[in-house]
Amino acid sequence: MRRIAASAPAGGALALLLGSLALLAAGCGGGRVKDWQVGGLGTTLTQIQHRARSEGKLDLVVRPGFPTNLPVAAFTRQTGCEVTTRTATSVDLVDSKATKGSDGVLVAGDAMLRLIDKGMVAPVNFDLVPGYRDVVEALKGRLFDTVEGTGYAVPQGRAANLELFRTDYLPSDTSSWAPIWSPSLKGRISIYDDPIFIADAALYLETTRPSLRITNPYELDGKQFAVAIRLLRRQRQIIGEYWNTATIKEQVASFASGQSLVGTTWPRQVALLEAEQPPVAVTAVKPSEGATGWADAWMISSKAKHPNCTYLWLDYVVSPEANARVAELFREAPSNTRACEFTTDAGYCDAVHAQDEEWWKDVHLWTVPQKNCGAARGDVCKSYDDWRKAWVALRTGRPE
Structure with a gap:
């Protein structure tokens, strides 16, 4: 098989996701x-x-x-x-x-x-x-x-997906993705609502669980994928809000008000927050583990x-x-x-x-996950279809 060369839910976004899943099938x-x-x-x-x-x-x-x-x-x-x-x-x-x-x-x-x-x-x-x-x-x-x-x-x-955080709550020298997975910040975490976010979990695991041998966050075999989904299911219990392309301004408002303290974001939201008056005590970084991007x-x-x-x-x-x-x-x-x-x-x-x-160099630009992981591994990786099904199950609270 050839390898293609390459990278409570929000109702509207989830409905679109479920609909596109049916269309894909x-x-x-x-x-x-x-x-x-x-x-x-x-x-x-x-x-x-x-x-x-x-x-x-x-x-x-x-x-x-x-x-x-x-x-x-x-x-x-x-x-x-x-x-x-x-x-x-x-x-x-x-x-x-x-x-x-x-x-x-x-x-x-x-x-x-x-x-x-x-x-x-x-x-x-x-x-x-x-x-x-x-x-x-x-x-x-x-x-x-x-x-x-x-x-x-x-x-x-x-652009890269950045870690955004309030500097009046978290240390200004924060340089790890660890806070977005921390139970101590339950209800104050803001996360991108899309199947491609599974890659962010995989990237974090690449550093924190080296035994998994993840080398590409978009090429995950069954074991690697399962561990990433378990991490995301634990995170789901502590997330304050999921955001998507339709709710960019809502994420900005959430950080401006102090409801959200840390999360993933895009440079566009950072620019909007920088323009807020009075100024908002936030910063955005590319953490030491690297980042996904597009x-x-x-x-x-x-x-x-x-x-x-x-x-x-x-x-x-x-x-x-x-x-x-x-x-x-x-x-x-x-x-x-x-x-x-x-x-x-x-x-x-x-x-x-x-x-x-x-x-x-450590920004992993989005690619469509493929079943085929290349000549060295073969057809052992999870496809985009697998990623999307897993994300829908996670967001709707269905079992794996």
Whole structure:
């Protein structure tokens, strides 16, 4: 079997999760698309630019939680493509309704391979995206967006999942994930509500339970997975709130009020808290055990109605200035190596470690868990289907 190259419940979020689980079981879509030539797409940049003028339209979908106020005015002036941007209607982008009618979609690494496997997106011909050459090398050809040497995405940016805590309750030099697992903070812990959070448990166990021999938090065999789920079930008893892409502002309010004292968060919430008045006594760190994280990237629908406008967007959005502006919207490190010259805040790239590759070495970017763990281990790992079923069982209080 080939290995794909890569990374009381909240009612609304849980309902979406249960619904997408049923959809996954039923199956949808076809197999992987291997040809980059989407119907009607030109074969040269000149041809694409000409055909885009005739298309005159571009429909984009961004994953839940990502801003929709993208810098599109200059793009429309340059290309003649009027842009419509909307948020996916489901947290699970593999739900065909979530991105229905879209030409391009902004996706995180925990969904890319599933979209690829369902035939919902097409490969990218990077020769027709000149700006791709300036993308940081660490984001090219990654396991979460590349299959058997074929790339399917143009990176937008990357970010780490951070530990956020109130410095008026926890020591300001806190540098471990230990507090989010501590019973002493029962009811004051805030945790991301998604199956991919299982990887955060695995990462913590990699350090605290070395006998498990976890080397990749997204590649867990039966024993490793079982221990991670047991840890998460114990944590469930002490969590004060679960948050998701729809409740980002609620997490901010929870820390601002002091209801939550520690938890996992994204750089965007940190920025929102930093802007609070009066100031909130919080800080966010990448703990010593390392962190999980994600890369966002643009993909083209295999059934795009406006493929030429889509290709021009892929090139435009990864250009230095546009890439900087979009990255700042979501507090990500931009993917273009020259983008830092165009950020509105001169210190922005230092704050998000955009050019500090050493900092990223222990950030494990989200990938879709696969049954196959590579030649050395074979088909012994738990798949994304297993992860999702286990998370639903945990959140609903069902037995393992």
